[in-house]
Amino acid sequence: MSAAVSESQGQDSSSSHSFDVDVSQEVVWEPLPEHKARQLSFQASEVLPEAFGSLLAHNRLKLLEVACSPDSRLTEAVNRASKSEMSAKRCSLFNGYDLSTNAGIHKVLRDVDELNPEHVWLSPVCGPYSVMQNVNQRNPKQCEELQAKRRDALKQYVGCAVVKEAFM
Numbered sequence: 634m635s636a637a638v639s640e641s642q643g644q645d646s647s648s649s650h651s652f653d654v655d656v657s658q659e660v661v662w663e664p665l666p667e668h669k670a671r672q673l674s675f676q677a678s679e680v681l682p683e684a685f686g687s688l689l690a691h692n693r694l695k696l697l698e699v700a701c702s703p704d705s706r707l708t709e710a711v712n713r714a715s716k717s718e719m720s721a722k723r724c725s726l727f728n729g730y731d732l733s734t735n736a737g738i739h740k741v742l743r744d745v746d747e748l749n750p751e752h753v754w755l756s757p758v759c760g761p762y763s764v765m766q767n768v769n770q771r772n773p774k775q776c777e778e779l780q781a782k783r784r785d786a787l788k789q790y791v792g793c794a795v796v797k798e799a800f801m
Contacts, residue, residue, distance in 0.1 A: 664762075696721035697750040699741055699796060700757045700789060703727045707754060722748070732757070732792030733785060741796055753800060755793040761786040 665673070695715060698708045701723050711721040724730035724741050731737035745753060760766070761782040770776050 694720065694722060694748045694750040696752050696754060697724060697741075697744060697748060698722070698754045698756060699724045699730065700732050700755055700793060701725050702756075705756065707756075722750075732796070733788035734792075738792045738795055741792075742799060745796070745800055753796065755796060757789045757793050758786050 696708060696711045698705055698721060701708065702725070703723065705723060708721040708723050712718050715721075722744070724744060729737070730740050730744075732741065761779060766779055770779060
């Protein structure tokens with residue numbers, strides 16, 4: 634996987650960034666060991682209540698939700714809890730933010746720079762790597778289609794990684 638990220642020289646950390654991302658290369662996916670998956674799930678359950686509470690604490694954009702569905706529950710919950718439809722924003726395929734392309738990645742990064750959200754939540758697709766996909770592989774055509782879906786998903790994962798690394 635190749636994702637080159639370089640911050641523009643001579644600018645402070647709140648300014649815009651310059652990014653070059655190669656999303657065309659093949660990436661080998663390895664499944665997460667079961668004990669690591671359980672550990673990650675446990676850690677998430679410990680952190681989420683506090684993180685959600687912090688979404689409601691200040692007067693700027695609380696949440697920029699990236700690669701989500703048009704009706705994601707997280708953005709809806711933040712807007713409802715803050716009593717403002719302007720507390721959270723969705724950035725995804727449905728409104729022109731395609732993280733599998735350089736242009737889509739740049740668009741998200743511009744929004745993060747301009748809107749300065751308190752939190753950025755990345756929700757990339759998981760379907761192509763779902764355990765259920767193994768059950769659905771009955772013939773070569775299905776296997777080939779799954780590989781194509783996985784290649785597309787990996788491009789989105791690289792885009793998410795660039796966003797994450799740029800603003801951690």
